[in-house]
Amino acid sequence: MENIGLNKQPFVAGEVALVGAGPGDPDLLTIQAYRFIQQAEVAIYDRLVSEQIMALLPSHCERVYVGKKQAQHHLPQEGINQLLVDYAKQGKKVVRLKGGDPFVFGRGGEEAQYLLANDIACHIVPGMTAASACTSYAGIPLTHRKVARSSTFITGHLQENGELDLPWQVLNDKQQTVVFYMGVKSLPIITEQLINAGRLPSTPAALIRKGTTPEQQVFKGQLSNLNDIVIQHQVKPPTLIVIGDVVNTFDDKQLTQLGYLSPINV
Structure with missing residues (x-):
């Protein structure tokens, strides 16, 4: 046979x-x-x-x-x-x-x-999941030596009771990249809980909307102002949320040299 x-x-x-x-x-x-x-x-x-x-x-x-x-x-x-x-x-x-x-x-x-x-x-x-594909198209490595030794994928979808019950203390490692799917509506909870768990408000963060498509937009800021970026730029789903120092691995000039669109820095 x-x-x-x-x-x-x-x-x-x-x-x-x-x-x-x-x-x-x-x-x-x-x-x-x-x-x-x-x-x-x-x-x-x-x-x-x-x-x-x-x-x-x-x-x-x-x-x-x-x-x-x-x-x-x-x-x-x-x-x-x-x-x-x-x-x-x-x-x-x-x-x-x-x-x-x-x-x-x-x-x-x-x-x-x-x-x-x-x-x-x-x-x-199998298909390429957004966390790896969209971050690659935005010029953000999920892991990077001496910067991020792990990455975690989490759904930010609110539960029926309106809560987001997650092991927040496990997500406070500076060398861990955290990626939230479906988290735009729960972003105020996400940022508040991560900061309460020990993540610095100044932690680099990014929003990748419609990643890998011609309509892709990338907004970069800090953990503390991510929700303000959503409001200011009317960022809507589908949007991936990336939190960690890897967000700033490449500057705007380097991203252009690599063939990426420059992000909106806020």
């Missing part, structure tokens, strides 16, 4: 592929992701999947939008789960296009569990 390799099984009718579409730039798609996209008969896609990536789908592919905004779900997660099962049982090759990586704040694990519980085979296709 031929060894086709790990995760190289063919995509057959009645299966679902959970495909990480990355943060927006189609150049960041993996070859594996492109291979599944090209075979899709049905694409169930999120709000953050870019138009350029959607354009890669076959012309005959049915497109089903299930996007979510904070506290505004076009279709509840339970409905998305069932939708995947229903299309697969119709004998379709179903691609679930998810912004970033399916297993990084993408509920890919929940969807895979539901599919398997309903005897639907599924493929997991």
